[in-house]
Amino acid sequence: MKKVVLIAGMLALICSSAWAKAIKVGIVDCYSGPASTYTNDVRDGFKLYVDQVNGAGGVLGTPIEFTTRDSKFKVDLGLREAKELIMREGVDILMGTINSALALALADLSAKEKIPFFSTFSKSAKITGEKGNRYVFGMNENTTMAGKAAAVGLAQKPYVKYWIAGDDYEYGHAIAEGVWDNLKKLKPEVELLGQSWWKVGEPDFTPYITAMLAAKPDAVIIATGGRDCVPFLKAAQATGFNQKVPFFMHTATELSTLMPLGQEAPENVIGTSNYFFYYPETAENKSFVESFQSAYGRPPKVGAMYGYVTAKFIVEGYKKAGKVDTEKLIDALEDMTVDSPVGPLTMRGGDHQVMFPMFMGITQKVPEYDFLKASDIVTIPGDQVMPSMDEIKAARGQ
Amino acid sequence: MDFAANLTLSALGQQILVGLSRTTILFIVASGLSLVLGVLRIPNLAHGSLYMIGAFVTYSVAMALGGGAFGFWLALIVAPVLVAAVSFAVERGIFRHLYDREHLMLLLFTFSLTLVFNDMVKLIWGADYRSLSPPEVLKGFVTIFGLPFPRYNLFLLMLGPVVALGLWWLTNRTKIGKIARAAAVDREMVGAVGINVSRVFSSVFVIGCFLAGLGGALVAPTQNITQGMDHAIIIETFLIIIVGGLGNIWGALLGALIFGLTDSVGILICPQFAIVFPYAAVVTVLLVRPKGLLKSTW
Numbered sequence: 001m002k003k004v005v006l007i008a009g010m011l012a013l014i015c016s017s018a019w020a021k022a023i024k025v026g027i028v029d030c031y032s033g034p035a036s037t038y039t040n041d042v043r044d045g046f047k048l049y050v051d052q053v054n055g056a057g058g059v060l061g062t063p064i065e066f067t068t069r070d071s072k073f074k075v076d077l078g079l080r081e082a083k084e085l086i087m088r089e090g091v092d093i094l095m096g097t098i099n100s101a102l103a104l105a106l107a108d109l110s111a112k113e114k115i116p117f118f119s120t121f122s123k124s125a126k127i128t129g130e131k132g133n134r135y136v137f138g139m140n141e142n143t144t145m146a147g148k149a150a151a152v153g154l155a156q157k158p159y160v161k162y163w164i165a166g167d168d169y170e171y172g173h174a175i176a177e178g179v180w181d182n183l184k185k186l187k188p189e190v191e192l193l194g195q196s197w198w199k200v201g202e203p204d205f206t207p208y209i210t211a212m213l214a215a216k217p218d219a220v221i222i223a224t225g226g227r228d229c230v231p232f233l234k235a236a237q238a239t240g241f242n243q244k245v246p247f248f249m250h251t252a253t254e255l256s257t258l259m260p261l262g263q264e265a266p267e268n269v270i271g272t273s274n275y276f277f278y279y280p281e282t283a284e285n286k287s288f289v290e291s292f293q294s295a296y297g298r299p300p301k302v303g304a305m306y307g308y309v310t311a312k313f314i315v316e317g318y319k320k321a322g323k324v325d326t327e328k329l330i331d332a333l334e335d336m337t338v339d340s341p342v343g344p345l346t347m348r349g350g351d352h353q354v355m356f357p358m359f360m361g362i363t364q365k366v367p368e369y370d371f372l373k374a375s376d377i378v379t380i381p382g383d384q385v386m387p388s389m390d391e392i393k394a395a396r397g398q
Numbered sequence: 399m400d401f402a403a404n405l406t407l408s409a410l411g412q413q414i415l416v417g418l419s420r421t422t423i424l425f426i427v428a429s430g431l432s433l434v435l436g437v438l439r440i441p442n443l444a445h446g447s448l449y450m451i452g453a454f455v456t457y458s459v460a461m462a463l464g465g466g467a468f469g470f471w472l473a474l475i476v477a478p479v480l481v482a483a484v485s486f487a488v489e490r491g492i493f494r495h496l497y498d499r500e501h502l503m504l505l506l507f508t509f510s511l512t513l514v515f516n517d518m519v520k521l522i523w524g525a526d527y528r529s530l531s532p533p534e535v536l537k538g539f540v541t542i543f544g545l546p547f548p549r550y551n552l553f554l555l556m557l558g559p560v561v562a563l564g565l566w567w568l569t570n571r572t573k574i575g576k577i578a579r580a581a582a583v584d585r586e587m588v589g590a591v592g593i594n595v596s597r598v599f600s601s602v603f604v605i606g607c608f609l610a611g612l613g614g615a616l617v618a619p620t621q622n623i624t625q626g627m628d629h630a631i632i633i634e635t636f637l638i639i640i641v642g643g644l645g646n647i648w649g650a651l652l653g654a655l656i657f658g659l660t661d662s663v664g665i666l667i668c669p670q671f672a673i674v675f676p677y678a679a680v681v682t683v684l685l686v687r688p689k690g691l692l693k694s695t696w
Contacts, residue, residue, distance in 0.1 A: 033525040034527055194669060195670050197671075201624075203621045203630060203631075206620070207420070208669070208672075210409075210545060210666075211665045213545055213546065214409030214545060227624070228622075231529070231621050234531075234620075235620070237537075238537070238539060238549075239547075240538070240546040244546065261529070
């Protein structure tokens with residue numbers, strides 16, 4: 001008799017804990033050092049939406065919990081933390097990271113463990129390209145999309161003679177190739193005068209800029225990223241580069257690049273981004289900015305959009321699946337569209353890449369902010385910047 | 399193709415000027431390193447860390463005084479002096495007791511100093527990078543040879559000869575300079591004639607480190623002030639003094655000129671592979687003259 005009571009009690013315990021079980025999301029990202037400028041926004045944007053949903057009773061009556069782990073930009077550490085999140089914390093979903101090498105490792109891990117991985121902020125096209133699999137979702141633009149978007153935007157401008165310059169590592173070359181290959185397809189008469197490649201962390205951009213000016217190109221494509229953007233823009237301002245030659249730099253118009261420079265940032269720089277807090281001027285975006293601002297006391301940067309959209313896809317995915325189940329979630333997410341501050345966004349079923357539109361703008365001083373903003377914004381729709389499914393299949397060797 | 403498209407006389411002149419302004423920074427830092435190496439026989443790996451500290455202090459002082467022109471000029475003085483003070487403490491506290499040890503021990507010790515200084519910078523300023531603006535008068539550019547040239551680089555260009563002359567005066571016209579040169583050649587003999595060698599060594603070390611701090615302060619408005627800027631400069635300056643002749647200040651000037659000019663002219667002539675040029679120049683010099691261009695004091 002005693003045994004029966006005990007078993008019944010244990011059963012009751014198991015049942016009750018199953019009822020209360022939350023959906024667990026484990027975020028592995030670099031929260032120390034310069035990268036935290038970007039990653040804190042992803043986390044905060046994600047939290048903003050999750051808090052709203054939990055406040056309204058959760059998804060299908062289940063709350064969403066999330067924990068973060070600092071990878072310190074190290075692949076081995078991040079991978080270890082991700083494994084620990086899966087085994088010890090029993091997370092249902094993995095999310096992160098700005099480090100492309102770690103994101104690719106997590107893409108492999110997710111396939112092995114059959115845990116969905118939502119890749120936020122890493123710009124490697126391989127994540128939903130050759131390394132893509134059923135469990136990986138690309139939640140932001142990548143080098144291929146940025147290259148295509150820039151080409152579409154630049155093809156509309158009158159420039160013919162180009163110069164390419166950038167960081168001599170994967171991101172730099174990937175962006176430059178992406179822009180140039182697509183630009184040549186769209187506008188065959190473009191001509192490449194020359195290229196310069198500098199080492200990452202180059203201390204002095206002045207000689208590179210003066211040499212480019214001497215070649216007299218119509219426009220320059222600058223393929224530099226991360227922390228090198230700020231000193232490059234400074235050198236551009238000091239040499240008057242931006243006044244002599246228009247140049248494109250992918251992340252030049254992003255808040256994280258322009259805010260630290262204040263009024264010192266150069267005007268007339270062409271840049272592309274997935275998001276500005278001041279654009280598009282829609283009610284959806286305004287209410288997103290307001291709630292982010294009131295929660296964290298700062299305007300949202302592009303990372304906040306990635307985090308917010310990721311949370312929204314997860315929530316809507318579970319709702320559509322009608323059940324907290326991984327495989328059903330993945331099926332539900334394929335070709336699903338959700339509303340976002342930048343308009344409706346679709347998760348392409350074939351490669352699990354969110355079809356983010358890209359905004360191309362030119363830096364300009366404005367009275368309302370103490371930093372420059374992007375003006376003359378042109379929207380390049382998501383379907384125009386996506387690599388074709390044939391290209392994806394070729395990359396995956398299918 | 400790049401060669402023909404780019405190489406006009408005015409572009410070359412412009413590029414040489416840019417190279418010379420970079421040379422100024424390299425010379426200032428390398429001459430300090432060379433001075434310490436020549437007189438004290440210390441291959442000071444921590445020289446780059448002192449340069450980094452100089453840049454961070456410049457940032458902090460300039461920002462503490464409101465980020466204006468006054469703050470910047472004051473920081474240009476305060477930062478090297480503070481770096482010199484740190485080096486004085488290190489020299490009196492530790493180095494003084496180590497002069498008799500072999501080079502390898504000294505090298506290891508200066509290496510451990512780089513680790514200590516790096517963590518110190520991380521503790522004080524954190525891991526984020528900083529960005530400083532030059533004062534209003536040095537912002538923007540002037541047009542030389544029909545091409546824009548940053549005012550700040552012009553300032554560096556004018557400062558270079560001043561520092562070189564100052565060093566020449568110090569080593570040739572002052573008593574301490576003469577003693578230091580003598581000590582570099584034969585330190586026992588200098589001691590034997592009744593000169594306090596320890597004090598001379600201390601002064602030379604402090605002057606050398608002051609130059610590292612000055613280099614860091616001068617470079618602050620042109621680049622990111624960040625962890626890791628010490629590695630880049632220490633490699634370059636060691637190459638420069640090896641090319642020029644260890645311990646020879648004019649060798650440091652020559653080495654800095656070779657490094658700065660091959661870098662900037664290389665960028666003009668063959669921008670795709672520009673990174674290679676200064677290093678190729680170093681290799682060429684060392685193949686022809688393995689002991690450096692000028693007479694080494696070693």
